[in-house]
Amino acid sequence: MRIEKHPILQFDRGEKVTFLFNGQEMEGYTHETIAAALHAAGVRELGHSQNLDRPRGLFCAIGNCSSCFMTVDGEPNVRVCVTKLKQGMVVEEQHGKGVVKG
Amino acid sequence: MIRDVEVLVIGGGPAGLCAAKAAADSGAHVLLLERDDTPGGQLVKQTHKFFGSERQFAGTRGFQIGEMLVDEINAHENIELMTDATVLGMYEDGIVTVLKDEKHLKLRPVKTIIATGAAEKFLTFPNNDLPGIYGAGAVQTLMNVGGVKPADKVVMVGAGNIGLIVSYQMLQAGVEVECVVEALPNIGGFLVHASKLRRAGVPILTRWTVKEAYGNGKLEGVILCQLDDKWQQIPGTEKDVPCDTLCLAVGLTPLAELAWQAGARCEYIRELSGHVPICDENLMTTVEGLYCAGDVSGIEEASSAMVEGRLAGYAVAVALGYDVENAQKEVDAAKAELVELRSGPMGGKIRAGIAKVEQKRGEA
Amino acid sequence: MLINDGIPTAEDLAKVLPSEERLNKGPIAITECFQEIACNPCVAACPHHAISMEPDINATPKVDPDKCIGCRVCVAKCPGLAIFVVDMTQSEGTAAVTFPFEYIPVPEKGQLACGLNRAGEEMGWFPVLRAVSGGKKNLTYMITLEVPKELAMEVRNIKAGGYRDGK
Numbered sequence: 001m002r003i004e005k006h007p008i009l010q011f012d013r014g015e016k017v018t019f020l021f022n023g024q025e026m027e028g029y030t031h032e033t034i035a036a037a038l039h040a041a042g043v044r045e046l047g048h049s050q051n052l053d054r055p056r057g058l059f060c061a062i063g064n065c066s067s068c069f070m071t072v073d074g075e076p077n078v079r080v081c082v083t084k085l086k087q088g089m090v091v092e093e094q095h096g097k098g099v100v101k102g
Numbered sequence: 103m104i105r106d107v108e109v110l111v112i113g114g115g116p117a118g119l120c121a122a123k124a125a126a127d128s129g130a131h132v133l134l135l136e137r138d139d140t141p142g143g144q145l146v147k148q149t150h151k152f153f154g155s156e157r158q159f160a161g162t163r164g165f166q167i168g169e170m171l172v173d174e175i176n177a178h179e180n181i182e183l184m185t186d187a188t189v190l191g192m193y194e195d196g197i198v199t200v201l202k203d204e205k206h207l208k209l210r211p212v213k214t215i216i217a218t219g220a221a222e223k224f225l226t227f228p229n230n231d232l233p234g235i236y237g238a239g240a241v242q243t244l245m246n247v248g249g250v251k252p253a254d255k256v257v258m259v260g261a262g263n264i265g266l267i268v269s270y271q272m273l274q275a276g277v278e279v280e281c282v283v284e285a286l287p288n289i290g291g292f293l294v295h296a297s298k299l300r301r302a303g304v305p306i307l308t309r310w311t312v313k314e315a316y317g318n319g320k321l322e323g324v325i326l327c328q329l330d331d332k333w334q335q336i337p338g339t340e341k342d343v344p345c346d347t348l349c350l351a352v353g354l355t356p357l358a359e360l361a362w363q364a365g366a367r368c369e370y371i372r373e374l375s376g377h378v379p380i381c382d383e384n385l386m387t388t389v390e391g392l393y394c395a396g397d398v399s400g401i402e403e404a405s406s407a408m409v410e411g412r413l414a415g416y417a418v419a420v421a422l423g424y425d426v427e428n429a430q431k432e433v434d435a436a437k438a439e440l441v442e443l444r445s446g447p448m449g450g451k452i453r454a455g456i457a458k459v460e461q462k463r464g465e466a
Numbered sequence: 467m468l469i470n471d472g473i474p475t476a477e478d479l480a481k482v483l484p485s486e487e488r489l490n491k492g493p494i495a496i497t498e499c500f501q502e503i504a505c506n507p508c509v510a511a512c513p514h515h516a517i518s519m520e521p522d523i524n525a526t527p528k529v530d531p532d533k534c535i536g537c538r539v540c541v542a543k544c545p546g547l548a549i550f551v552v553d554m555t556q557s558e559g560t561a562a563v564t565f566p567f568e569y570i571p572v573p574e575k576g577q578l579a580c581g582l583n584r585a586g587e588e589m590g591w592f593p594v595l596r597a598v599s600g601g602k603k604n605l606t607y608m609i610t611l612e613v614p615k616e617l618a619m620e621v622r623n624i625k626a627g628g629y630r631d632g633k
Contacts, residue, residue, distance in 0.1 A: 001251040002249055002251065003249045003276070006274065007568050008274065008605050009246060013249060032250075036247075039248070039250050040250045040251075049231065055232070055233050055319050057233025057235070057236065059237050059240060060239065061236070061239065061241075062144075063137065065221070067231075153503060155504070155505075160505060160506065273569065274568060274569055288469045288470050292501065293472065293500060294548040296471075297474065297548065297584065298546070298548075299472060300473055301583070301586050301622050301623040302569075302586055302623060303585075303586025304586065306470075306472045405504075442522060442523055443504045448504070449524075
């Protein structure tokens with residue numbers, strides 16, 4: 001859920017865009033990170049641990065901790081907490097170490 | 103190709119912004135690197151008014167201070183700001199490598215100020231990796247930068263300033279804050295922060311901790327329990343608290359990796375919350391020309407980080423011979439400000455840490 | 467105890483409460499700031515130079531009861547939201563309590579709001595006398611509530627939302 005009214009802050013979310021999360025179309029904004037857009041849509045499970053494949057969510061949200069690795073437009077191990085959303089992005093859950101294609 | 107840089111500042115948070123401005127105001131040419139796409143560091147998500155005195159912008163909200171500093175940096179002809187730029191390495195020959203727009207840049211700075219800040223600490227308990235267990239800073243980012251409601255119902259761990267402030271900010275964003283638990287016998291943050299939370303009805307439970315978290319694929323609740331005087335969990339005191347979010351505000355640790363890489367002497371100092379570079383009174387590390395400012399050399403309030411940035415920036419100007427008389431005056435003023443900020447009862451920990459740094463310096 | 471639950475005790479409060487005589491003369495600021503931290507915006511905020519801090523920025527503030535006129539300027543300036551203004555002369559049976567407020571929605575003058583004490587406990591429904599913004603940059607509201615005199619030293623906040631119209 002997005003915060004519509006806040007006592008202190010105003011949010012400039014940028015333009016509305018659509019993106020694919022595990023094949024499902026979702027909406028978000030260009031000034032949001034992928035993680036924020038997913039969170040607003042109720043998706044909290046982002047990465048997965050490499051060995052036991054346990055679901056992981058955000059931990060630091062500023063690109064320090066690697067808890068939120070996902071595959072974005074085919075590129076694995078993207079820190080979705082610091083990657084801004086773009087129109088048409090393809091965001092996928094990642095399991096294991098991730099493979100760099102090509 | 104190697105690019106020559108006069109003053110390199112790494113990190114665009116409160117310390118880095120103030121360092122860049124101080125050096126540039128004195129006449130030096132500064133390249134300021136920020137790994138995020140917007141400078142400001144963690145100031146951008148601080149919605150509360152800062153403490154301290156007028157020189158540290160007391161009474162102004164953190165994000166407003168950030169905007170002010172960034173505007174000054176952007177308008178400054180002696181400062182080049184490079185965002186989305188991550189420093190990858192600092193080499194023994196003085197070369198600094200940077201990742202910028204998928205390109206690998208090589209820099210050769212005359213002076214470098216590291217202002218990389220800190221990372222949040224974690225806490226050990228069963229199921230501590232469930233989605234919904236976040237660092238308090240992450241929740242702040244989601245909520246105050248992303249504009250996303252981070253939780254419906256939250257339990258906060260840690261009654262230091264971050265735990266208290268973020269709990270309050272969650273109330274402002276319409277989140278139900280069930281309680282703040284703190285393992286220590288006393289509240290560690292400012293009591294005025296605790297009181298404003300308390301009079302909004304949020305209990306602060308000292309000598310309590312998280313025994314375990316539970317949930318199927320995501321957090322559904324936590325078991326809290328009381329601690330005895332020896333930090334042992336007291337059987338029979340368990341309390342099951344359903345919640346969708348658990349926030350950890352259990353301290354920060356300095357991000358001193360770059361100083362390590364550059365060969366600066368680092369030591370573990372508990373009072374400064376981790377391994378920190380051993381700096382002299384002008385904040386220069388044991389590597390000539392390499393300085394540290396802000397949380398990277400010991401965890402403190404953002405107000406102190408700004409003053410440290412100013413101190414390092416002017417010290418670099420003095421070392422380079424820019425506007426020496428005035429810059430030296432500013433160095434002395436910044437030192438006096440730091441002494442004042444650290445002189446109260448709340449500054450005991452940092453004073454002890456600095457004393458240890460001085461002692462280690464003497465041993466070398 | 468304040469240090470382990472965030473609630474100032476009667477002993478803490480005794481250090482900052484003005485005399486009964488002064489309270490009966492008119493509005494006055496009460497700084498519920500009990501910890502020595504490096505912070506001093508209240509000193510500069512006061513247009514009447516009634517707030518002092520000695521020997522330095524780490525001391526707790528002191529209000530001069532003769533100089534303070536209860537103008538409320540400091541209420542929105544204190545970064546710790548720890549200054550309140552109490553006017554025991556509001557009416558025969560009531561006092562006006564002003565406190566800082568940073569939630570939404572903000573109540574309107576004339577509405578009834580649920581008053582909370584320092585522990586966040588509900589103290590009853592009281593009329594809002596004023597709801598004044600600290601300014602576009604400051605963004606803290608100052609809410610003044612009319613409460614029975616015996617609650618003037620208890621009520622320090624309101625529950626955000628659910629305001630009622632009428633008396």
